[in-house]
Amino acid sequence: MKKRTKGILAFAFLGGIMVTSGVTIAIPGLDPGENTPEITITGTPADNFPDADRPRFCGSGNAKSTDFVTEYSIPTECTNPLAIVTDYDGNVWFTQTNTGKLAKFDPNTETFTEYDNPTWPKNGRSMMWGIDYAPDGSVWFTDETFDSVWKFSTFDEKYDRLGYPSEGDSLPQRLQVDGSKIIINDFTGNKITFLDPNQSSEDVNYLSIPSPVDDSVTADFAVDAENNVWFTNWLFQQGGILVKFNQNGYFDSVANSNEQLLPLLDFIEIYQLPVQLLTPNGAVVSDDGKIWLADTTSSSFFSFDPITEEFTQYSTADPLLSTYGNQTGVIKSPISRPYWIDTDNQGRIIFNEQNANNISVFDPKSQSLVAYHVPSKNPYWGDCDPGTGMMLADCGLAQIFDFTVHGEQIWFTEWVENNIGVVDTSIPLPLELQLGSETLSLSSGEVEHVTALVYPKTTASIGASVILAPTHDFIKTVLTHDSTETFQLNSNGSQTIHFDIIATDGAVSGTYKILVGVQTSDVAIGKFITVTIE
Structure with a gap:
């Protein structure tokens, strides 16, 4: 029961089951066979879903493209791709919720390779939100269902599972390889965790820093030029705080003392979030030291200037009607739901708009915003049914839950369309x-x-x-x-x-x-x- 609750909580907090403001779609949790009607055995990952749910989770059509976006269909049916990263050669690596596998896409040959995980439980499913590529050629990723951190060697193609400290209701989420450490936020476990990547799977030591606000969630984090870790704590629909953690000062003090843990308040600074910022999931630090946050319960993203201690709010455009359909007419205030956020080598701010089916690029220097619309849409994730049982064409969401930046390309996953895709930002605008x-x-x-x-x-x-x-x-x-x-x-x-x-x-x-x-x-x-x- 705990694992199923985690899955539902993650969706609810992060906007996964919410189509637009005021409208929700009831979906199964990570145990899709709860009300199992008919299941046709196909020998593919689609067998994890009843027949009636397969169009919703396994994809509704072929990969599509525009002048700016190219999509690629994953050969294996119904993998639910999620976290994604590129390596130094431009290969694209991504996790698969519905198989437990790591997969690679080679853009030069346009071929996929999926790596079997021999220790993955049969029919096991997990939201694997965090991924990063390490200098030693290994890919690290999180696994919320089984409270794990995985290491995959791209040289010998072997997996190592490291158990994650799961006191209470933990949910290891985003992950970043940061020098000699791996940093992970525990979304529902309310802590930031540091892991030494050189440890073996038999002898794993973690250092977990509890977050300042009790009973809150600990969302995404970012590391600035001085090695400070910035992250948010918030209570669902109640707001929260932005936290600056001086990790250099903390670890230096631990090394010079006999204590394994020191009082956290001596090494943190806390900033109250503006009342408009309720669900700051994504976080990143730009070249000028500003902190950027994506708000998943609105159409806004925010910057925070540590010098002036001021927040600035930016708004996206409303989602296109085709993303939510509104066939019932009940959606009065559609929102775009910015989700994760990152930067590129030009200093631009990149974020995904989950409910607008967009990948967006903001240039702080020119104060310009370009939103690239992803063509694939799944009608089961919008108000696309006019009541006759006929789905509208070109309506719905692909559930773009993650992306990664490589040069002028932005690679992303489509969780319910079984595709990955790429935005080419070098193509001239019309x-x-x-x-x-x-x-x-x-x-x-x-x-x-x-x-x-x-x-x-x-x-x-x-x-x-x-x-x-x-x-x-x-x-x-x-x-x-x-x-x-x-x-x-x-x-x-x-x-x-x-x-x-x-x-x-x-x-x-x-x-x-x-x-x-x-x-x-x-x-x-x-x-x-x-x-x-x-």
Whole structure:
């Protein structure tokens, strides 16, 4: 019962069962045979699911592609790919929830290799959220069902299982190889764990640092240039804190004392999260030392400046209607659910929008945001049924739960479509956006008129819709001067978008970001206006 509860909790906390704001889909937990109707034995991992559930978990169609995204179907049926990483040669490694295997994809030959795990229990399933590639050629990954950390040698192709300290209700989640240590966050076990990767599986010693907030979850972490570990503690739908842990100071003090553990409060700093930030799952440190957090219960991501100790909120565009369908009409406020977050070698911030079926790239220097839409969608994860039993075409979610950055490519997994895919960010975008104003100041009750110019960069005619996305209700955006929400952009002309930005009466003073952009079927391109309310 404990293992099944863990699986359900992870989905609930992380947004896995939630399609959009106000709508949930009941799904089996990690024991899909709970109400087993008919099961047709196929000799594939699909046998872990009743026939009726296979379209939902095993995939709904063939791999698809756009100008920016290429997908590849995993040869084995119904593997549920999850955590993903690339090695130094560009090979792609990923875990499989439904088989317990590690798999490799060679982009040069476009071939998959799946490595049998001889110690994996028959019909065993596990959400394996964390993965990293070590300099010695080994791949490390977590396993929540069996409270394990696994090491796979890419040279002798052998697995080693290391038991994870599972006091209470542990859930080893994200994992990072950091020099001579491996760092793991224990999502429900409320701790950060350090592991020496040179230990044998017979003699494993962990050092676990308890998190400051009792009965909270300990989410993703990031290591800054000074080796501080940043992570969040939060209570479901109640907010939480950002924690800075001075691991150098801590381990140096432990080495110079006779104590195995020292008081944690002597080595941490705590920052209260803003009230708008409820579920900070992903965390990363950018080159300038800022901490970036992805909020899975909204359409926002945040930066934190350790110098000024200030948070800045950024909003994504709303999900496309095709991702959630809304055939029943009950979805009033669709949200994109940013999930994990990372950086690339250009200093850009990368994150996946789980409910928008997007991989997004934010450039802090230009304050621009590009969201690449992933074409595969599973209709069983959206409100895609008009009540006749017929699923709408091009509707639903692929459940893009993880991604990894390699140069200008972003590789990702599709958990319910049995695909992996890649975004090529080097491909030129089809249009360019220029803002008439990038910064402006308003007083409460004041209105400012702003324009945005859209230029085509291709000879094809492009159907587009306008994106206007403020972060707070007391900032309004309204199209004016006969500007329409949708338009056609032709190669021989440009489009001017006119809109007003309104600071309503009682608007709270501060600095805010408004996303202004254009959405096509394959990509959304936007820039942020910085608005100061005095």
